Amino acid sequence: MDVRSPLGEFLQARRSQISPADVGLPRYGDRRRVSGLRREELAMLAGVSAGYYTRLEQGQSLNASTEVLDAIATAMRLSPAERDHLHLLSATAPRRPRPSSPPDEEADAALRTLLTAMRDVPALVVGRRNDVLAWNRPGHALLAGHLDADAPDSPETRPNMSRMVFLDAHTRALYRDWAGKARAVVGNLRIMTAHHPGDAGLAALIGELAIESTEFATLWADHPVLPCGRDVYELTHPLVGDLTATQQTLRVPQTPHQSLITITAEPDSPSSAALTMLLQLCAGHR
Numbered sequence: 001m002d003v004r005s006p007l008g009e010f011l012q013a014r015r016s017q018i019s020p021a022d023v024g025l026p027r028y029g030d031r032r033r034v035s036g037l038r039r040e041e042l043a044m045l046a047g048v049s050a051g052y053y054t055r056l057e058q059g060q061s062l063n064a065s066t067e068v069l070d071a072i073a074t075a076m077r078l079s080p081a082e083r084d085h086l087h088l089l090s091a092t093a094p095r096r097p098r099p100s101s102p103p104d105e106e107a108d109a110a111l112r113t114l115l116t117a118m119r120d121v122p123a124l125v126v127g128r129r130n131d132v133l134a135w136n137r138p139g140h141a142l143l144a145g146h147l148d149a150d151a152p153d154s155p156e157t158r159p160n161m162s163r164m165v166f167l168d169a170h171t172r173a174l175y176r177d178w179a180g181k182a183r184a185v186v187g188n189l190r191i192m193t194a195h196h197p198g199d200a201g202l203a204a205l206i207g208e209l210a211i212e213s214t215e216f217a218t219l220w221a222d223h224p225v226l227p228c229g230r231d232v233y234e235l236t237h238p239l240v241g242d243l244t245a246t247q248q249t250l251r252v253p254q255t256p257h258q259s260l261i262t263i264t265a266e267p268d269s270p271s272s273a274a275l276t277m278l279l280q281l282c283a284g285h286r
Contacts, residue, residue, distance in 0.1 A: 005059035007089040013223035045075035107133035125182040126255040186219040187226025243271035
């Protein structure tokens with residue numbers, strides 16, 4: 001019975017995205033039954049037996065050695081983030097916890113103070129599932145001015161940035177390259193699920209998105225792995241128009257499951273002027 005583990009799903013997805021030409025193998029015509037490489041071809045490139053590699057994909061072998069995983073990662077030409085993800089999936093596979101619901105999250109008090117002090121920088125705090133735990137006035141105005149500013153204060157009304165990207169029309173229209181933003185969101189969710197395999201709330205979010213959005217389901221099956229860091233987005237804001245914004249996701253050691261997200265623009269640029277105008281509109285509204 002071919003019941004794949006998350007490790008097996010990742011291996012199968014990546015193998016299907018590699019063509020023989022990518023790795024210098026002959027095609028022997030165009031009549032191939034599989035997309036991408038065959039299992040035995042990938043096993044040959046990695047220097048492992050085809051039977052062992054097949055057992056890894058099918059979830060029958062869950063404790064591959066570091067050397068084997070590195071060989072497979074090299075054969076698949078994985079990025080450093082994808083290689084780390086592969087090792088993490090293998091490490092957690094033998095001891096995957098039963099689903100549970102961690103307590104509701106609350107933004108760290110020090111982070112709330114920092115948000116308040118960042119009066120000229122759009123910023124927000126997100127939790128382990130991309131729930132918005134807090135945002136400052138500029139962050140709310142830039143990303144979600146159509147929502148109640150107090151929405152993050154209650155778990156029942158708390159916005160979720162992943163849900164908004166796929167299911168909220170305002171957020172979808174905000175990103176000019178929505179497809180790129182959507183892929184980044186899914187890639188980050190893949191990393192979250194690897195770090196928190198027993199989080200029932202995270203699993204429910206992914207299930208909801210897969211049902212409500214065919215685009216999410218397609219991307220999820222593609223298994224992208226994209227850690228958040230520093231990203232540049234082209235935005236079209238309903239109040240101040242087009243701007244280019246740099247989003248940085250900062251990890252906080254004292255609260256490892258919470259991240260501070262800041263959004264800035266190049267000094268003395270039209271985008272910086274647009275952000276300044278937005279801040280002035282916020283002040284006028286207040």
